[in-house]
Amino acid sequence: MEDRMTAQQLKNSILQMAVQGKLVPQDLNDEPASVLLRRIKKEKEELIKEGKIKKSKTESFIFRGADNLHYEQIGKEVRCIEDELPFEIPDNWEWKSWGEVSYKIQYGYNAPAKDTGVIKMVRITDIQDNQVLWDSVPFCNIKENEIPDYLLHNFDILFARTGGTVGKSFLVENINEDSVFAGYLIRTVYNYNEINPKYLKYFMETSLYWSQLKKGTIATAQPNCNGQTLSKMILPIPPLQEQHRIVAKLQELEPLIEKYRIAEEQLHELNSNIKDQLKKSILQYAIEGKLVPQDPNDEPASVLLERIREEKQQLIKEGKIKKDKNESIIFRRDNSYYEKFGNTEFCIDDEIKCSVPINWILTRQKNLCWLNNGNLSKGEILPYLEVKVLRGNKEAETKDSGVIVTRGTNVILVDGENSGEVMKIKYRGYMGSTFKILQTSNFVNEKYVDIIFQCNRIKYKHNKKGAAIPHLDKELFNNTLIFLPPITEQQRILEKINLITHLL
Incomplete structure (x- = not known):
């Protein structure tokens, strides 16, 4: 996957070929770029003579010497720049500076943007996706005699000289x-x-342009690039007819590159979805006993469940959790599974979507973990641990009362769109109002229980009670049917998941 060329890399490669003279064939009948550039030079001299444009004192003039090497002249200073040229170009092309091929490099008009005024004033923020959003373009006040100097014309090129969009062109x-x-x-x-x-x-849009721009940009809090940087920028100039052919070829290729980009995004999304679906499938396999082989020598989960029941009774006796009024026992008889409440039995085969592995046992989630509100405390100033704080998106406020939770405590969201999400407390504080404390039996692997929660999150979401604000369905949470493996198999499952996740 990493070796596949991205759409942007493909575009960059094609643009690089274009400015190196490798995209379209050369035609010996084309007028050489040198002749074209002599005409431009003569036209500029005439415009300077007529006072229509100003002569630049620092303009760079690039030429080939008698030795066929490239030289740059600024004022009276001449130096060889052959080693500075980034690549070779065809014989009928020429290297020139931007200042040489431009008649004028001009800064825009400085005025406050207004809702009404003499004339509209285009800003870089008004240009999106190579279009001017005319409805958003503000007005400005400018003297009538100054308008011609700043009036935009078709085929002008605008260049952002500051801020996060520095170098962006239109x-x-x-x-x-x-x-x-x-x-x-x-x-x-x-x-x-x-x-x-x-x-x-x-x-x-080429890498040559952006690399030169980067060298000439002043690195401050607001990146800044001036007209002199643009003026000194070198670029390869092909014959005019070849310029037309290059542009035509690039315009022909653009929709194909766009199709490639869309296909690339779809492939990326597909790969992401496949990875997510694969992970979900692995977790589902894990809690159904299909991920690792069972070992007949493992202590049966029935023994484990008996320990958990004893632990639960002790917690009830100590007042740490409430007595379950609907306590039940699930057992197997005549190849069917039944659940017994007091003297009443119900067949629950319809709830069981796959076979129960050897040494595993069926139970309800309320027998493995318990939700409780905690005890209110007052007087101590502590951070208030709401959802945004636990996610690291907000600094904690302080309160002087609430339910105290300590580092390592698991809490579960019971209100809001992400109801059912389990989070771990990182430091002592008061529990947020949208949480309940989640206590897991000491006799099951906490990480294995977390896998059960991950697999059932969608189930919790689709069955939340509440209208304006969704709530976790506590009854559904408690009565979710769980396939419980032996404790040793829980560990093997976790090790296998870690291995597969690393490979993904």
Whole structure:
């Protein structure tokens, strides 16, 4: 399972092939990227000359030297960057910086978001699943003469520069409302007749993009990345015709990757369900005597049950538990099982869904464990151990009265959706009001009894009494029919379950 490629890994691999020139075939008739990039350079120089864009003082210029190695020039400084290039690209491709192929890298407009205003202002939070949620886009107040500088256009690329979404990008398409963009965004503008905007957007999903972004991000409580980091980012530029072919191929593959992702999720869910179902089946096998072989030399469970009865009588005598008004004995006669209450007998074969193993005995759950409310105490300041506290989801409040429970005590939820769940007390405190103390006989393995509870949780849930707030059906809990194995077999069962669980 671990060796199977995930949908995200598959997508990353395909994107990597795309930007390395390995996804679609090269065509020698394509105009080389170098010619395309010379046109872009000339157009930028014209725009700077006309005052339409500003010349960057720190822009990186990447070129091939006479030795065919790659160099970077910033101002008058030139250095070889051949060893810094992450992979080889086809001969008619070129390595360039983002700043070279962009006409403008621009920060958004800083203004408070308002319910009404001059114009809408797109924030990164308004972009979900590569769509602008126009109904949630707020307005802002901006001077009319400033709007053209920040007005969004189709094929602009927006880039989140701060926070948990730093690096997230969005290709503006099918814009249907005039809008500016907010200050936590950066916009890149370029000639989309020379560079396919979708190619740039796909690049911004590659590992090369994210690795460069990570290096340029300032690691603070709010991660921050500036326009200079984006400007210096290197990217491989294919010929324009090949850009179109790459985009077409990626768009063709996207729905297939999505199908793979859905199938992957379904498989994961199936595997999880199988594991859960297998575990449930193992536990059910355990309490039916089908998990480990019986040993005729084990002391019979009937002897064990007699000890438990004596223990129960002693607890009643000491006032620790209440006397059972409906005490019964289950016995076998003429290949059938009967339950005797005083002088009355009932056949209970309909309750028994499988054969009772050798040396095992049938009994009711109330003969193995007992629910009690505990005794109220006052005056001592102790933590109040409610459900959220025991789950570790809340700090305990303190109280000066309640039922004291100590470390190691088992309690069972009797109110709420998870009625029937058993929890162990970790430190001394007052028991929460939704619990009862669960006392188990000293003569049975507590962990084996826990397996019985796990198997019957659904039964408890489906039969809870109560309307607005479900309650544990105490009568059902007490009268659940139990297959009781010898104490030595209980231990063998637990060891087998631990072994199988480890393998799962």
